[in-house]
Each structure stands twice: as structure tokens, then as C-alpha cells.
Amino acid sequence: MTTLNALAAISILYVLFLFAVAFFAERASRRGRANWLRAPIVYTLSLSIYCTAWTFYGAVGSAARNGFEYLTIYLGPSLVLIGWWWVLRKLVRIGRVQRITSIADLISSRYGKSNLLGVGVTLLAVIGTTPYIALQLQSVTLSVEVFSQASGGEQEQTTAFWVAVGLAVFTVIFGTRNLDANERHHGVVMAIAVEAIVKLAALMAVGIFVVWGISGGVSETLERIDASSLGHWEVNGGRWAGLMFLSAAAFLCLPRMFQVMVVENDNDQQLRMAAWAFPLYLMLMSLFIVPIAVVGLDVLPAGSNPDLFVLTVPLEYGQNALALLSFLGGFSSATSMVIVAAIALSTMVSNHIVMPIWLRVNENVVSVSGDVRNVVLLSRRLSIGGVLALGYLYYAQSGGGAALSEIGLVAFMGIAQVLPAMLGGIFWRGATRFGALAGLTVGFSIWVYTLYLPSFGAAILPESFFDGGPFGLIWLHPQALFGISGIDPLLHTMIWSLTFNAVAFFVASLSSFPSPLERLQGAQFVNIQQGTGGARSWSQGSAEAEDLMVMAQRILGSADAQRLFLREARRQGSDTHLPAPTAEFLQILERELSGSVGAATAHAMVGQIVGGMSISVEDLMAVADETAQMMEYSATLEAQSQELSRTAAQLRAANDKLTRLSVQKDAFLSQISHELRTPMTSIRAFSEILRDGDGITAEEQSKYASIIHDEAIRLTRLLDDLLDLSVLENGQVSLNLGEGMLSDVLDRAEAAALAHDDKRGLQIKRDRESEQVWLNTDTERLSQVFINLISNARKYCDAESPALAIVVTKGEALTVDFIDNGSGVAPEAQDVIFEKFARVSDQKAGGAGLGLAISRQIVTRLGGEISYLSGQSGAAFRVILPLEKALAAQ
Amino acid sequence: MSGAGKSQNQPAAAPTPKSDKIPLFVERQTYRRRRLVDGARALPVLGLVLWLVPLLWAVPESKTHASSGLIYIFVVWIGLPLVAGILIQIMKIRPRVPRNDEGET
Numbered sequence: 005m006t007t008l009n010a011l012a013a014i015s016i017l018y019v020l021f022l023f024a025v026a027f028f029a030e031r032a033s034r035r036g037r038a039n040w041l042r043a044p045i046v047y048t049l050s051l052s053i054y055c056t057a058w059t060f061y062g063a064v065g066s067a068a069r070n071g072f073e074y075l076t077i078y079l080g081p082s083l084v085l086i087g088w089w090w091v092l093r094k095l096v097r098i099g100r101v102q103r104i105t106s107i108a109d110l111i112s113s114r115y116g117k118s119n120l121l122g123v124g125v126t127l128l129a130v131i132g133t134t135p136y137i138a139l140q141l142q143s144v145t146l147s148v149e150v151f152s153q154a155s156g157g158e159q160e161q162t163t164a165f166w167v168a169v170g171l172a173v174f175t176v177i178f179g180t181r182n183l184d185a186n187e188r189h190h191g192v193v194m195a196i197a198v199e200a201i202v203k204l205a206a207l208m209a210v211g212i213f214v215v216w217g218i219s220g221g222v223s224e225t226l227e228r229i230d231a232s233s234l235g236h237w238e239v240n241g242g243r244w245a246g247l248m249f250l251s252a253a254a255f256l257c258l259p260r261m262f263q264v265m266v267v268e269n270d271n272d273q274q275l276r277m278a279a280w281a282f283p284l285y286l287m288l289m290s291l292f293i294v295p296i297a298v299v300g301l302d303v304l305p306a307g308s309n310p311d312l313f314v315l316t317v318p319l320e321y322g323q324n325a326l327a328l329l330s331f332l333g334g335f336s337s338a339t340s341m342v343i344v345a346a347i348a349l350s351t352m353v354s355n356h357i358v359m360p361i362w363l364r365v366n367e368n369v370v371s372v373s374g375d376v377r378n379v380v381l382l383s384r385r386l387s388i389g390g391v392l393a394l395g396y397l398y399y400a401q402s403g404g405g406a407a408l409s410e411i412g413l414v415a416f417m418g419i420a421q422v423l424p425a426m427l428g429g430i431f432w433r434g435a436t437r438f439g440a441l442a443g444l445t446v447g448f449s450i451w452v453y454t455l456y457l458p459s460f461g462a463a464i465l466p467e468s469f470f471d472g473g474p475f476g477l478i479w480l481h482p483q484a485l486f487g488i489s490g491i492d493p494l495l496h497t498m499i500w501s502l503t504f505n506a507v508a509f510f511v512a513s514l515s516s517f518p519s520p521l522e523r524l525q526g527a528q529f530v531n532i533q534q535g536t537g538g539a540r541s542w543s544q545g546s547a548e549a550e551d552l553m554v555m556a557q558r559i560l561g562s563a564d565a566q567r568l569f570l571r572e573a574r575r576q577g578s579d580t581h582l583p584a585p586t587a588e589f590l591q592i593l594e595r596e597l598s599g600s601v602g603a604a605t606a607h608a609m610v611g612q613i614v615g616g617m618s619i620s621v622e623d624l625m626a627v628a629d630e631t632a633q634m635m636e637y638s639a640t641l642e643a644q645s646q647e648l649s650r651t652a653a654q655l656r657a658a659n660d661k662l663t664r665l666s667v668q669k670d671a672f673l674s675q676i677s678h679e680l681r682t683p684m685t686s687i688r689a690f691s692e693i694l695r696d697g698d699g700i701t702a703e704e705q706s707k708y709a710s711i712i713h714d715e716a717i718r719l720t721r722l723l724d725d726l727l728d729l730s731v732l733e734n735g736q737v738s739l740n741l742g743e744g745m746l747s748d749v750l751d752r753a754e755a756a757a758l759a760h761d762d763k764r765g766l767q768i769k770r771d772r773e774s775e776q777v778w779l780n781t782d783t784e785r786l787s788q789v790f791i792n793l794i795s796n797a798r799k800y801c802d803a804e805s806p807a808l809a810i811v812v813t814k815g816e817a818l819t820v821d822f823i824d825n826g827s828g829v830a831p832e833a834q835d836v837i838f839e840k841f842a843r844v845s846d847q848k849a850g851g852a853g854l855g856l857a858i859s860r861q862i863v864t865r866l867g868g869e870i871s872y873l874s875g876q877s878g879a880a881f882r883v884i885l886p887l888e889k890a891l892a893a894q
Numbered sequence: 895m896s897g898a899g900k901s902q903n904q905p906a907a908a909p910t911p912k913s914d915k916i917p918l919f920v921e922r923q924t925y926r927r928r929r930l931v932d933g934a935r936a937l938p939v940l941g942l943v944l945w946l947v948p949l950l951w952a953v954p955e956s957k958t959h960a961s962s963g964l965i966y967i968f969v970v971w972i973g974l975p976l977v978a979g980i981l982i983q984i985m986k987i988r989p990r991v992p993r994n995d996e997g998e999t
Contacts, residue, residue: 245949
């Protein structure tokens with residue numbers, strides 16, 4: 005028999021060995037020689053913390069008591085790993101990309117870095133894990149007891165206590181040694197991998213001893229199984245399927261599993277190996293359970309604890325060494341689980357409960373000097389102590405016993421409540437924070453009420469609850485909700501809690517609206533395969549790079565922080581050691597920090613320095629609005645500039661016209677002065693002759709006087725025209741409206757215009773039929789216009805036999821076209837002929853160039869318009885008169 | 895993942911039919927790799943079905959021997975990981991074709 009002291013010595017040696025493994029692994033990783041630490045096999049073995057002492061001892065006990073049901077606990081996780089492509093692959097990538105530190109961090113981060121959710125999941129995890137830790141302590145105590153019964157002695161409580169203390173020390177040393185951005189614990193993982201080998205080897209050794217040593221071979225063992233009380237396959241179908249699902253869910257959600265599977269994961273390669281190797285590991289762990297149970301039931305006295313068959317069977321056969329190995333296997337199972345669970349829980353407690361409170365209490369301390377790292381580490385260490393203390397207290401209170409062995413599944417059930425929020429979060433972008441909160445709250449409440457509290461027996465829930473339901477409400481019976489009884493309590497809770505959890509999660513998600521950050525995070529989580537660069541969550545602003553540096557140093561450590569800042573500065577192309585606090589840099593920094601203190605805390609810390617300038621979608625919308633406004637503005641500007649260029653073109657045209665006019669005016673002025681001077685000269689000359697005239701005949705005198713008279717008339721006409729135009733332009737003319745026939749007006753005009761037509765003989769073509777239109781107008785003025793047009797044709801038409809066609813058309817208005825058969829007006833002159841002093845050519849100086857200007861003024865006064873018709877056979881003018889007046893006159 | 899996969903093909907030529915985004919015919923290697931992924935996805939379903947078979951055994955009249963039941967469970971338990979491992983090994987050998995297509999079928 006191994007004495008207790010020897011046992012203690014061996015245990016301590018074993019623990020020291022683990023210390024050494026962890027220490028060297030840690031040192032190797034710090035020296036950058038960590039490649040072998042990241043080997044897929046190490047990762048695969050580290051997953052074995054799923055197999056706790058509950059597996060090592062409890063599986064045999066379970067098989068002895070409940071038959072083959074124990075298999076489901078390992079079949080579920082096997083399926084999860086074989087189906088790695090569905091969930092694990094995505095989960096692990098999210099964990100790596102988002103620097104997730106725990107399951108609470110995952111949920112919190114996914115749902116908009118909500119700390120409330122983080123706290124909720126943390127509490128759930130603590131409540132669910134504490135009994136589990138107690139279970140491990142109990143298993144170690146029981147196994148020690150097996151040896152102590154032989155040597156005699158009562159040390160139950162102290163064993164558990166010292167084990168708890170020892171584990172706390174180990175976890176503090178290796179679990180909180182580093183606070184780096186990766187949150188990976190190479191030392192711990194390595195130690196766990198070693199323990200995984202030890203427990204597998206121990207269980208297999210016992211199994212091999214049982215099969216070949218005791219039973220005498222495989223076929224004999226199978227016969228023995230068939231002959232035993234386990235000889236027939238009797239499994240509760242509901243529990244078989246239900247437990248398989250439950251264990252698969254728990255495998256994904258358990259904090260310690262999440263720690264080794266997601267947080268400690270380094271690359272996809274690790275998962276690829278674990279996907280097939282870990283199911284095989286689980287298979288080997290389960291392989292010899294039934295043979296050991298059968299042999300234990302067979303050879304050991306009735307009433308012996310089947311949970312300890314793994315130890316007691318070898319002892320029964322005097323195999324002390326094997327029993328010792330088996331003890332170490334159980335010890336390994338228990339310690340590795342407790343260590344990882346404590347690390348995972350302490351991370352959660354520290355990141356989601358302690359740090360937020362600390363930050364709230366010490367507001368604005370992030371940017372002042374001092375080391376936040378110490379605060380974080382201290383809170384981690386205290387959390388580890390706290391978690392283990394809770395586990396020990398739970399164990400001490402429950403007093404061990406059978407109550408504890410059932411708690412494993414109860415704990416599974418509790419932590420599985422995270423499943424809907426987790427899967428929903430990584431596969432469904434529509435999942436919201438409110439939905440996750442609702443689902444968790446509902447599921448957790450049902451779990452507590454129907455499974456957790458009843459697991460304590462009558463200690464907490466009064467007996468009456470189990471008789472007729474609380475307050476006589478039978479449909480609220482904790483183990484028969486809605487009055488439906490007869491379901492296995494575990495399945496009962498599983499069905500109702502997960503159903504209501506999922507429904508509440510779904511409905512609340514559908515009916516709530518996610519915050520901007522949530523939506524960004526959701527998109528990143530769900531679309532992780534795209535390798536998104538990350539959502540912009542910080543705007544650059546008042547954040548000072550130095551403040552950020554101070555803070556980062558305090559969390560990451562100065563060397564790491566400086567390296568990070570330098571790298572980013574180089575990447576930004578800056579020569580200094582401080583990168584500009586761009587949104588991108590803040591993003592990277594926050595992610596690095598979240599690896600140490602969790603997403604929510606990191607967000608809060610950066611927020612304190614940046615001044616909470618997280619960009620919301622509203623901000624983005626505002627920016628987009630602004631952009632739209634600017635685009636609109638620029639479109640307006642463009643339109644305006646087009647308008648301007650149009651105006652400029654018009655102005656240029658006007659300017660050209662003005663220039664031409666000015667030239668014409670100058671030409672005219674010289675012309676008119678010439679015109680004025682010529683008659684004046686002759687008037688003066690002849691008047692001088694008359695005045696000084698001696699010997700002038702009466703005939704000569706009369707001739708000279710009539711010349712003077714003619715010239716004076718010419719001058720007067722010129723001055724009349726000028727005056728007329730001036731009056732018309734100033735609008736001072738008074739129209740003398742009256743009725744008249746168009747043909748009469750034209751007749752008069754023709755007669756007047758051709759009165760002096762002596763030699764050229766302009767031929768006028770008219771259609772008298774169409775001219776029978778009554779007009780209500782100033783016929784005098786109108787005939788003046790017509791006279792002008794006809795005499796223009798007479799004067800300027802350069803055809804061999806000049807002819808003028810006067811065409812009258814009655815449409816909406818009355819148009820009178822004067823079309824001659826000459827060469828017309830040159831295009832460049834067309835727009836100036838209606839201007840004052842405009843003349844078609846200097847050579848044909850027949851008038852003062854005021855006729856058309858006056859005509860236009862008159863026609864405008866009469867409510868019509870006059871224009872030059874281009875594209876006709878000769879010069880063509882069109883006079884349009886309003887027909888309303890014409891019709892009214894008919 | 896099927897859900898995320900849909901949104902992975904970035905060209906946002908929105909109105910064009912889906913066949914524009916996902917080529918109808920792909921290279922043989924790409925095709926092979928996608929079928930491997932299909933295999934990896936189907937495997938857990940097969941496993942679940944096989945491991946739910948024991949539900950049928952629990953008939954009181956014709957009791958299944960524990961030994962045959964155990965052998966069945968463990969044979970499946972050895973077979974599934976081996977097949978999964980083989981699939982993963984083949985995937986490793988085949989070069990990774992466009993990263994965006996990884997999740998696609």
C-alpha cells in the first residue's frame with residue numbers, strides 16, 4: 005500500500021514537474037522559440053481539459069449506474085469537431101481576428117461591446133463553473149481517501165483545501181504571468197498537454213490491465229460485459245439524444261473549452277488536426293470505461309463507490325503502481341480543468357466586472373501615469389483566488405457526496421444557455437444586444453428555477469414547490485412546467501430553457517433595433533471569412549498619441565507598446581515614434597488592448613482618451629448628408645458656372661455688337677456731319693451769293709432760294725427723324741388709334757414711297773384679297789413703317805429689275821412680309837440693321853440709317869414686332885401685328 | 895459558412911443574375927476542393943444519424959447485446975475521425991484556390 009505521505013510526495017513531485025514544463029514552455033515562448041508550442045498536437049491535447057475528473061472517475065461510475073449513457077457526453081463533442089467546418093472554424097477565426105479573450109468577451113464584443121452582456125455571461129459562467137470546480141476538488145479528495153483508508157486517517161477537508169491553494173498558486177503564476185495582446189498561455193497549455201497524455205495513459209493502462217490482465221482478452225471481456233448487469237443495451241432514448249446535444253452545446257460554450265479552443269488557438273492548422281485527432285482521443289478515453297465498470301461491479305464488494313473503480317480495481321489486485329498512475333491521471337484531469345477554468349473565469353471577472361468598476365471609480369485615470377497592468381494583473385489574481393475559494397466553499401458546503409456528481413450536467417445545462425446568443429451572433433446579423441439579453445435572461449431564469457435550485461434539494465426551494473407547485477400553481481412546478489410531468493428533469497429543463505431562450509432571443513432581436521456599433525460588430529463577426537479590415541469605430545480627434553502611448557504602456561507593457569507604436573508609425577510613413585491617432589490606428593490599438601482587458605474595457609479606455617468620439621452610424625449619416633449637400637452645392641456651382649459661361653458668351657456677343665455699333669456710330673457721325681455740312685455749305689454759299697449778289701437775275705435768285713429751301717427741308721427731315729426716334733424711344737409718343745383697312749394703309753404707303761421713284765421703277769406685287777383686313781391701330785404710324793420698308797426696297801434692292809412682294813398671312817397674328825428680289829442683307833449685318841444709325845453699306849448712303857430703328861419702335865408700340873427674315877430670296881422683313889386688335893376691328 | 899458565404903462575392907453589380915457572380919463552370923481543382931468541403935460538411939450529419947441509431951435498439955422485446963452495441967458505436971467513432979482526417983489531408987494537398995470561394999459550394 006502506498007502511504008499517504010508517499011502519495012503526497014509523488015503528487016508534489018508531479019506538480020513540480022508540471023511547474024517545470026510550464027516554466028520552460030513559457031521561457032521558450034518568450035525567447036521566440038515557440039514554434040513547437042504551437043504544434044497542432046499540443047492544441048489537440050489541450051482540448052482534453054474537456055475530460056475532467058468527472059470523466060476520469062465519473063464516467064466509470066456513470067456507466068456502472070446508468071449504463072451506456074456516459075457515451076453521449078463524448079459523442080456530442082466528437083460531432084462538433086468532426087463538423088469543424090460548420091462552427092468551430094468560424095468561431096476560431098473570429099476569436100483570432102477580434103482578439104477575443106473569453107466567451108463573455110465574445111458575446112459582449114459581438115453585441116456592440118456591451119458590458120452588461122459581458123457581466124451576464126460572466127455570472128452565468130461563474131455560477132455554472134463553481135460546482136464543477138468543487139467536483140474536481142471532491143474527486144481529488146475521494147481519490148486520496150481511497151489510499152488513506154488503507155493507511156487510516158481523516159484528512160478529507162484539508163486535502164481539498166491544500167489542493168485548492170496549490171492550484172491557485174500554479175494558476176496565478178502561469179495564468180497571469182503575461183498580459184500580452186494574444187492572451188495565450190503557452191506554459192499552461194503545455195502543462196495541460198502533458199497532463200492530457202498522463203490521464204489518457206493512466207486510463208488506458210487501467211483499461212488494458214482490466215481487459216487483458218483480468219478478463220483475459222477482448223472476446224472474453226465482451227462476453228463478460230454481455231453477462232453482466234450491463235449486458236443489454238438499455239438507454240433512455242430522450243436522454244441519449246438530449247445529452248448528446250447538451251454536451252455538444254457545452255463543448256462550445258464552457259468557459260474553459262472556449263479558452264483552450266478559441267483563445268489559445270493560433271492558426272487554422274491546429275484546428276485541422278484537432279478536428280480528427282480529438283474525436284479519436286475522446287474515443288480512447290471512453291473505450292475502456294465499460295470494461296472497468298463491469299469488472300468493478302464484478303469483483304468489488306457491493307456498495308463500493310463505482311466512481312472510484314478506476315482506482316479501486318487495480319488496488320484490489322494489488323497493482324499499486326498502476327493505482328498510483330491512475331491517481332495521477334485523475335489528479336491531472338482535476339488540476340488541468342481547475343487551472344484553465346480559473347484562468348478563463350478570472351479573465352472574464354477581471355475584464356467584465358472588476359475593470360469596468362475600477363474605471364468607473366477612477367475616472368480619467370487612464371491617461372495619467374502609473375501602471376494599469378498591475379491593476380489588471382492584480383484583479384486577475386484576486387479573481388483566480390476568488391474562483392477557487394468559491395469552488396472550495398461550494399465543496400465544503402455541499403459536503404461532497406453524490407449530490408456533486410450530478411452537478412456536472414446541471415452546470416452543462418447552465419452554460420449551454422449561451423448557445424443561442426453565440427451561434428446567433430456569429431451566423432445571423434440580425435441578432436441584437438436586446439435579443440441576446442432577453443434570451444440569456446429567460447434561459448438562465450428557467451435553468452435556475454427548474455434545475456439549479458432543485459439540485460440543492462429542499463434546502464433552497466420549499467418542499468411545497470415540488471408537491472403542488474409554488475403557491476398551489478401546478479403549472480409552475482419546477483420540474484413540470486405547464487403541468488406536463490413525467491419528463492426527465494434534465495431534459496425538462498433543456499427543452500424549456502433552450503426553447504424559450506431561443507424564442508426570446510429571436511423575437512427580441514426581430515423587434516429591437518441594434519445600435520450602430522452592434523451592427524458594425526455583427527457584420528464583422530458574421531462575415532469573418534472575408535477577412536474584414538474592421539469597422540471604423542474611432543474618429544480621429546482630440547486623441548493625443550502621447551496619452552495613448554501612456555495608456556498602452558500601462559496595459560501592454562512598455563516594450564510591447566513601444567514596438568506596436570513604432571510599427572504603426574512606420575506603417576504610416578512617419579519618422580517619429582508616435583503614429584498619428586488616425587481612426588485606423590485607434591482601431592488597431594483597441595484591438596490589441598482588448599486582447600488584454602477585453603473588448604468592452606478596451607473600448608472604454610480608448611474612449612476615455614479619445615473623448616468618447618466613437619463614430620456612430622448617425623455620424624456617418626451626417627457625414628453622408630454633408631457630402632450629399634456638398635455634391636448638391638457643387639452641382640449648383642457647376643450649373644452656375646455654366647450659366648456664367650453662357651452669360652459671358654452673351655456678353656461677348658453683346659460686346660461685339662456694341663463694338664460694331666460704335667464703329668457704325670462713328671461712321672454715321674462722320675456721315676451725318678457730312679450730311680449736315682453738305683446742305684449747310686450749299687445753304688451758306690447760296691445765301692452769301694444772295695446777300696452779296698449784284699447782278700443776279702431773278703431766275704437765278706429764285707433758283708438759289710429754292711436750293712436753300714430744299715436743303716433746309718432735307719435738314720429738317722433729318723432732324724425730324726432724329727426727334728421722332730428720340731420720342732419713340734422715350735415712350736413719349738401718343739398713339740392715335742383708329743380703324744382702317746390694311747389695303748388702304750398699304751396703298752397709301754406705296755403711293756408715298758414711290759412718289760419720287762423716277763428712274764428705277766420698283767415693281768410691287770400684292771395680293772389684294774388677303775389684304776382685306778380691318779385694323780384697329782394707328783394707321784398713320786403703320787403706314788410710316790410700310791413706307792420705310794418699301795422705300796428701303798426701292799433704295800437698296802440691287803436686282804436688275806427690282807420687285808417687292810408684299811405677302812399678308814393671317815394666322816394667330818397678322819404677318820406682313822416684304823420680300824424683294826435683291827441680294828439681301830449680309831448675315832453679319834442682320835442683327836444691327838434695326839439699330840440706330842445702322843446702314844447696310846456706306847456706299848449706298850441714301851438715308852440717315854434711322855428708318856428701321858424708327859419702324860421697330862413704332863411696331864413695338866403697336867404691340868407687334870418687326871424682324872428680318874433670313875433665308876429668303878432677297879431682303880425680307882416681316883411685320884407681325886396682333887390679330888386680336890385686327891379681329892376686334894372687323 | 896453558407897450564411898456568410900452568400901455575401902462574400904463582392905462585385906456589387908447588383909442587378910446582374912447570380913450566375914454572373916459565381917462562375918457556372920470552375921476549374922477542376924476548384925471543383926474538387928468544393929466537393930471536399932461538401933464532404934467535410936456532410937460528415938457530422940452522417941455521424942449524428944449513425945449515432946442516433948441506438949435509439950432504435952431500446953426495444954424491450956428484442957434486446958441488443960451490449961457488446962455489439964459498443965462495437966457499433968466505437969467502429970463509427972474510429973471511422974468518422976479517420977474519414978475527416980483523410981478529407982483534411984486531401985484539402986491540404988490541394989492548393990487553396992481563391993480565398994473568397996472557400997466557404998462556397
